[in-house]
Structure formats: C-alpha cells, structure tokens
Amino acid sequence: MSENNPLAEVRKSIDNLDNAIVAILAERFRLTERVGVIKQSESLPVEDLDRERLQEAHYRELAVSYGLNQDTLVEIMKTIIGQVKKRHADIIAEHTK
Ligand SMILES: O=C(O)C(=O)C[C@]1(C(=O)O)C=C[C@@H](O)C=C1
Numbered sequence: 001m002s003e004n005n006p007l008a009e010v011r012k013s014i015d016n017l018d019n020a021i022v023a024i025l026a027e028r029f030r031l032t033e034r035v036g037v038i039k040q041s042e043s044l045p046v047e048d049l050d051r052e053r054l055q056e057a058h059y060r061e062l063a064v065s066y067g068l069n070q071d072t073l074v075e076i077m078k079t080i081i082g083q084v085k086k087r088h089a090d091i092i093a094e095h096t097k
Helices: 006-041 049-066 070-096
Strands: none
Touching: 006 070, 049 070
8 A cells, every 4th residue: 555655655746847858848849840830831940049048047936946956957858859750840841842
C-alpha cells in the first residue's frame, strides 16, 4: 500500500504530474503545429530569434519566481523549441517537394 510506502507515494504524485506535463506539452505542440502551417503558407522562416530572446527572458523570470535553476529551465525549453523548429522545417520541406 502506498500509504505505508513513502517512496511509492511520492512516485505516484510524480506520475500524476508527468501526465499533466505531457498533456500541456501536447497542447503546446498542437499550437506550434498551427504556427508551422502559417509559416509555410506565409513563407516565414522556421526560426525567429527575436521571439526566442523574449521567451528566454520570460523563462528566466519564471524560474526565479518558482525557485528553479534558470539555466536548467532555459535548457528544457530550448529542447522543446528545438523539436518545434525541426517539425516546422519538415512541414516546409513536405510542401516544397
Ligand atoms: O513563435 C514562433 O514563431 C514559433 O515558431 C514557435 C517557437 C516556439 O516553439 O515557441 C519556435 C520557433 C521560433 O524560433 C520561436 C518560437
């Protein structure tokens, strides 16, 4: 029983949070999919470094307010954004075949 097993109890909470993170991530990817389609149809570049600079500044503020390591949070978000850019490059390449 998890009530008598502190490790199992914490892991259950971690699993619940992981479910929520994945659901939110899926929603983010649904939105960036729309961005990819817009970029393709308007011939916009995959990467917008001005936008990414603003995002990074915001992630650093969020990290401070949640007591997280700023560089760790920025690295995680850059990994997600990197996957988005790969997907956008694929959408554009698919369309120019
Ligand atoms: O906002 C955009 O232009 C996007 O393509 C989305 C996004 C992101 O995942 O947040 C991805 C790549 C860009 O360089 C900047 C931001």
